[in-house]
Amino acid sequence: TTPSIRQRLAKLNPRQQEAARYIDGPCLVLAGAGSGKTSVITTKIAYLIQECGMSARKIAAVTFTNKAAREMKERVGEMLQGREGYGLTVSTFHTLGLNIIRGELKTLGYKPGFSLFDPEDAKALLRDLMQKEADTDAEQINAVQGQISQWKNDLVLPGQAISHAADEDAQYAARVYEAYSRHLKAYNAVDFDDLILLPVVLLRDNPDALARWQRKIQYMLVDEYQDTNVSQYQLVKLLMAERATFTVVGDDDQSIYAWRGARPENLVTLGEDFPRLNVIKLEQNYRSTGTILRAANTLIGNNPHVYEKTLWSEMGQGDAIRVIVNRHEEAEAERVASEILTRRIKERAEWRDFAVLYRGNFQARLLELKLQHYQIPYKLSGGTSFFSRNEIKDAMAYLRLLINPGDDNAFLRIVNVPRREVGPGTLEKLANYATERQVSLFAACHEIGLEQVLPTRAVERLSRFTHFIDGVRRRMDQGDAIAAIRDMLREMDYEAWLFQNASAPTIAERRMANVWTLVDQLEKSMHRDDEDGDASEETDDVQSAISRLVLRDILEQQAEEDDSDRVQLLTMHASKGLEFPHVYLMGLEEELLPHRNAVEAGTIEEERRLAYVGITRARRTLTLTLARQRKAYGELLDCTPSRFLEELPPDDLEWEGRADKEDPEKKQARGKDAIAGLRSLLG
Numbered sequence: 001t002t003p004s005i006r007q008r009l010a011k012l013n014p015r016q017q018e019a020a021r022y023i024d025g026p027c028l029v030l031a032g033a034g035s036g037k038t039s040v041i042t043t044k045i046a047y048l049i050q051e052c053g054m055s056a057r058k059i060a061a062v063t064f065t066n067k068a069a070r071e072m073k074e075r076v077g078e079m080l081q082g083r084e085g086y087g088l089t090v091s092t093f094h095t096l097g098l099n100i101i102r103g104e105l106k107t108l109g110y111k112p113g114f115s116l117f118d119p120e121d122a123k124a125l126l127r128d129l130m131q132k133e134a135d136t137d138a139e140q141i142n143a144v145q146g147q148i149s150q151w152k153n154d155l156v157l158p159g160q161a162i163s164h165a166a167d168e169d170a171q172y173a174a175r176v177y178e179a180y181s182r183h184l185k186a187y188n189a190v191d192f193d194d195l196i197l198l199p200v201v202l203l204r205d206n207p208d209a210l211a212r213w214q215r216k217i218q219y220m221l222v223d224e225y226q227d228t229n230v231s232q233y234q235l236v237k238l239l240m241a242e243r244a245t246f247t248v249v250g251d252d253d254q255s256i257y258a259w260r261g262a263r264p265e266n267l268v269t270l271g272e273d274f275p276r277l278n279v280i281k282l283e284q285n286y287r288s289t290g291t292i293l294r295a296a297n298t299l300i301g302n303n304p305h306v307y308e309k310t311l312w313s314e315m316g317q318g319d320a321i322r323v324i325v326n327r328h329e330e331a332e333a334e335r336v337a338s339e340i341l342t343r344r345i346k347e348r349a350e351w352r353d354f355a356v357l358y359r360g361n362f363q364a365r366l367l368e369l370k371l372q373h374y375q376i377p378y379k380l381s382g383g384t385s386f387f388s389r390n391e392i393k394d395a396m397a398y399l400r401l402l403i404n405p406g407d408d409n410a411f412l413r414i415v416n417v418p419r420r421e422v423g424p425g426t427l428e429k430l431a432n433y434a435t436e437r438q439v440s441l442f443a444a445c446h447e448i449g450l451e452q453v454l455p456t457r458a459v460e461r462l463s464r465f466t467h468f469i470d471g472v473r474r475r476m477d478q479g480d481a482i483a484a485i486r487d488m489l490r491e492m493d494y495e496a497w498l499f500q501n502a503s504a505p506t507i508a509e510r511r512m513a514n515v516w517t518l519v520d521q522l523e524k525s526m527h528r529d530d531e532d533g534d535a536s537e538e539t540d541d542v543q544s545a546i547s548r549l550v551l552r553d554i555l556e557q558q559a560e561e562d563d564s565d566r567v568q569l570l571t572m573h574a575s576k577g578l579e580f581p582h583v584y585l586m587g588l589e590e591e592l593l594p595h596r597n598a599v600e601a602g603t604i605e606e607e608r609r610l611a612y613v614g615i616t617r618a619r620r621t622l623t624l625t626l627a628r629q630r631k632a633y634g635e636l637l638d639c640t641p642s643r644f645l646e647e648l649p650p651d652d653l654e655w656e657g658r659a660d661k662e663d664p665e666k667k668q669a670r671g672k673d674a675i676a677g678l679r680s681l682l683g
């Protein structure tokens with residue numbers, strides 16, 4: 001039977017218990033990695049429901065990544081019984097924002113069935129707008145997109161940006177920002193940053209809406225608080241207001257999203273905004289061995305600190321930290337893969353006990369090849385996700401166009417997929433016409449005036465397409481929306497198109513299977529709790545379900561949840577909050593970790609925090625690897641070991657492959673070891 005909440009509380013240390021039971025005012029748990037901050041949040045949710053009798057639907061817990069939200073949800077789920085957790089929100093900030101927008105569409109002035117633009121869509125729109133003024137390149141577009149995103153995260157609205165613009169470039173960006181916002185609104189679309197910005201502006205300016213959401217959410221818990229940006233913090237503050245019924249937990253040493261607008265100083269602001277704030281510090285680490293913890297503490301000791309923290313552990317000293325120097329990047333990947341293979345046997349571990357962390361997704365490519373070579377099952381987080389596959393993008397574009405005919409990006413993506421013989425010339429004339437008439441491309445296809453600018457044949461082809469879509473939409477409205485979508489895919493014979501375009505039939509089959517998976521996923525999310533964490537029962541309309549899918553896409557989550565036994569491959573950024581018995585950190589080289597851009601920009605401290613996050617994911621063993629040479633920009637470059645290696649306690653490190661310190665006998669022994677391990681595995 002599941003332990004009672006009292007038994008659960010009894011397992012926590014006194015400081016954790018205090019944090020979990022404190023409900024009389026605002027509460028901040030400020031503590032280092034692995035000290036049980038997330039455990040406090042999950043236990044507290046159960047405490048609020050089971051001891052304080054609070055309804056689960058009035059509680060919202062938020063964190064930063066889907067993976068973290070999913071884990072948290074799982075941990076809470078284990079503590080709750082029956083319908084106790086019904087209506088509980090455990091989600092990312094962005095999902096919470098999406099839910100608020102969905103509930104307030106009218107107040108916000110949007111029509112039902114709004115589109116969520118992913119960063120690629122947003123970029124396409126920016127390109128159009130910027131190209132109108134002058135020729136622009138990708139770099140300029142990226143810069144403007146980054147600037148707009150920063151403004152949005154800082155709650156700077158389109159009209160205000162100009163007064164924040166310091167130089168000409170920023171003034172230009174401010175003008176584009178205004179046009180961009182107008183166009184988004186005209187398309188009935190929002191972008192990723194709007195998911196936080198719009199709710200904040202709404203709650204700030206509309207007392208009725210504020211009252212509604214304050215009634216709805218009575219207690220909030222925020223994990224990884226150090227990575228909130230200005231607008232996320234405002235969202236929490238507005239929702240909680242004077243009641244100040246919230247618990248936030250964080251670690252300033254793990255702030256790694258400054259580049260995305262995170263404001264670690266929100267920790268200080270919190271104390272100023274809520275003078276009654278109860279600050280609780282935790283000092284015992286329950287995750288890692290003494291050696292791993294000492295390495296983490298020593299490393300982060302090189303950063304200046306607002307709050308001094310000392311972490312200790314009772315897990316024993318454990319193994320030394322190994323540092324493996326490899327000839328080149330391929331040897332590094334080979335080494336990590338073959339080690340996992342042998343270690344799994346030696347340590348009686350499972351695949352899922354291993355995680356390989358790296359600075360950038362590109363580092364995973366070679367590793368993937370090696371893992372495949374040894375037939376080691378692995379799961380790559382981020383990188384090429386399900387949603388970045390072409391067939392999924394096509395299918396998503398159909399879904400988006402179905403719920404919002406004004407979505408021009410979606411229209412352009414699929415008007416000719418499968419082939420409908422609509423040429424680029426036709427599309428250009430259509431676009432000009434639509435711009436002139438200030439209507440969407442889809443709407444333009446229906447207008448009589450189009451016949452003046454396009455030959456009859458072209459108009460016919462376009463209207464055949466729009467009628468087809470309109471027909472599907474009618475069927476969706478009349479009855480079973482999912483059945484209508486399935487019929488649509490069959491009627492237009494998307495499968496045949498895939499077969500025409502794939503190099504092998506098996507590939508086409510797999511692609512089609514992916515599309516059906518997407519539709520299944522959509523169906524599921526309409527009928528039951530959604531993995532994103534929101535368990536509200538209002539998810540039964542297809543429009544919301546599609547918006548949610550688009551959001552997941554942006555958050556780079558795989559469609560199928562896959563908790564099977566696999567080695568985890570992820571960036572250090574994505575690893576936050578997670579833990580694994582055996583961790584490999586790859587690429588401990590200057591220019592990689594710390595990253596070259598950070599070296600140039602002088603943001604080494606953030607890189608050090610990133611390394612700290614990586615190290616503190618490990619429970620039992622930690623292996624650091626680096627290469628002496630690495631290919632970059634088509635050249636083979638010599639690498640310098642990361643400065644962070646020098647900042648670790650030298651006595652706790654066991655080097656291998658360092659030219660001056662190599663012990664040949666040891667090396668040979670290890671080689672035999674690995675071969676023996678392999679043999680026994682292969683039987």
Ligand code: ATP
Pocket residue numbers: 011012013016031032033034035036037038039040251254285286287576577578579616
């Ligand atoms: P991070 O900063 O990395 O997010 P955290 O502070 O959130 O870490 P948790 O993930 O909550 O830490 O806890 C780390 C590990 O310690 C988990 O395996 C958790 O189950 C365990 N743990 C937490 N508190 C206790 C406790 N009082 N007794 C035993 N184990 C605990």
Ligand code: MG
Pocket residue numbers: 037038039223577
């Ligand atoms: Mg945590």
